[in-house]
Amino acid sequence: MPRDRHPISRKLIDPDTLKVLYRLHRHGHKAYLVGGSVRDLLLERRPKDFDVGTDASPNQVKKLFKNCFLVGRRFRLAHIRFAGGKVIEVATFRRKPKEDELPEDPAEHFGFRENVFGTPREDAFRRDFTINGLFYDISDFSVIDHVGGLEDLEARRIRVIGDPTERFTEDPVRMLRALEFCARLDFTLDASVREGIYACAPIIAEAAPARIREELMELFRHGVGGRVLRDASATGLLEPLLAGYRGDERTFALLEILDRHHRQGRPVEEPYVLAALYLERFLRTCPPDEPMPVTEVVRRAGLILSPHCRYFSIARGISHQARELLVGIFRLARGRRQRGEQRLLTHPMIPHALKLLADWSEVCGDYRSQVAAWRELIDAAEKKPMPTDDKKPQRPRSRRRRKPRRTPPPKK
Incomplete structure (x- = not known):
């Protein structure tokens, strides 16, 4: 999609992110704005953060930026730090490895899978939802769509890239994120996604409790906790999500009031x-x-x-x-x-x-x-006034001098 057909302007992109994109581009690398920031800019919403995708390896990125730090042992990322604690995350395009490429030791499969570099198209097909698989190319200011995300944005629909059952099995938290995007963006779930959640709901109990807890609080930080938990209950996801918790209609209504408070500027704490x-x-x-x-x-x-x-x-x-x-x-x-x-x-x-x-x-x-x-x-x-003491201030009591300790006379 060329520049004259979409609403994304460089004025809407964080200046430090533009610096990263331009430097990568000047040194001959592909430099794309990726993920949710492209989605939000196309929807004319303010992105929470900006992520960058490139064909430069993490070590090549580090050589270009003195303020770059590589993080992650299994999934290598470049974090470029700016003043005020701002961090721009730069990820190298990756692909799904072939079975004959995997190491012989199954324990090494996960780390290997996450660090096989590939093309932008291969990287797009590794992402979770079509609306998150869009790229903004800094070289010509176009939007690149390999997965049908533009069509789903137009239809206001949440659709998984690939087979929903397979993608939910890879990462069960994606089921919760699908419901979150529906609530945050006021989109609808594609029928295949809903069926996939029904089929895979029990396996979300296998996700790390710490991650589920953070995702749950993130719902309330976006003001959609009540609606998402109501939808999770309707799809059979709530009970395995919260370790056997069963909500009721009045509780969901109460949580939606908390969401309303958040939208009115009153943060909701845990x-x-x-x-x-x-x-x-x-x-x-x-x-x-x-x-x-x-x-x-x-x-x-x-x-x-x-x-x-x-x-x-x-x-x-x-x-x-x-x-x-x-x-x-x-x-x-x-x-x-x-x-x-x-x-x-x-x-x-x-x-x-x-x-x-x-x-x-x-x-x-x-x-x-x-x-x-x-x-x-x-x-x-x-409204009651604080009591005042009209009495004259008392003089501080002088401290009594302690009598010197008497030492007994020495024995003869």
Whole structure:
């Protein structure tokens, strides 16, 4: 697609990325903008970052840039660092090796597969989705499409490059990313992709829990967590994704409210997401209208959260904050005139617990009177002037001089 047929302008590309592209091109190498940045620029969205693809090897890239560092033992990449902590990632075009090229030792297959260099076309067919397989060529400012990504952008469709079952087996997290792109871009899933997710959903449990945890939080950083988890539940992906977790309609609605807060500029932290995921189950286990010691509430909240936190190796501080949110919601939902009310108001998690309770009341219609009463009390406490001491300042008390220690006379 020539320059006059697409909306990508160099003014929209990060200046440091342009420096990398131009230097590679001047030294005789192919230099392409690759991946999601091309997709976003074609959709007239602001890219999160810019990645570069080239036919130069990692060592050749390193010789061209003094600020280049090679990273990765199995998948060699060039990171070019600029001021302010900015990193431009440069990857050499790769291809899928033939079976007779693989080493005899199966343990070396993965590292070998990831470092077989190839052509731009071969590299495009290694990528996950057609809309991520587009290239922008700095030499003539054209967009290159080997995989049908331009057609899928026009149709607003998510389609896998190659056989979905095979590609999902290679990397099960691609199933979650397919749902994420649908939500973020407001696209639809191709029928073959949906069938592939249905067939391969159980194998996502084989993905590293740390990676799943990061992908999950990335959903909420983009403001699409609620919709994606709802879609994951509909396709059978949610339960193996979150180690047996089963969501319900009200929880998905609550998570979508958190997404709305994110879009309004209120970031959503991990303890808040954890508490929202398990709030409905917690309130069934600890009904606020039943008398229950707070120590028992704390214990039950911990029991509900601990399997999730243990599976995903969540730090104790984060799980503690999530538990405090749940316990705070229980105490707020009981209403006012309870023992320890003034001490409760000084707890640092109570304002956050009140916000989450207000979101929950928007979903289910309960606890609205309690939310209003607590808000009124908190607002009154914030408007109340700080007490002042009109008494004259007292003179500092002089320190008493200690008497010198008496030493006993020497014995004769």
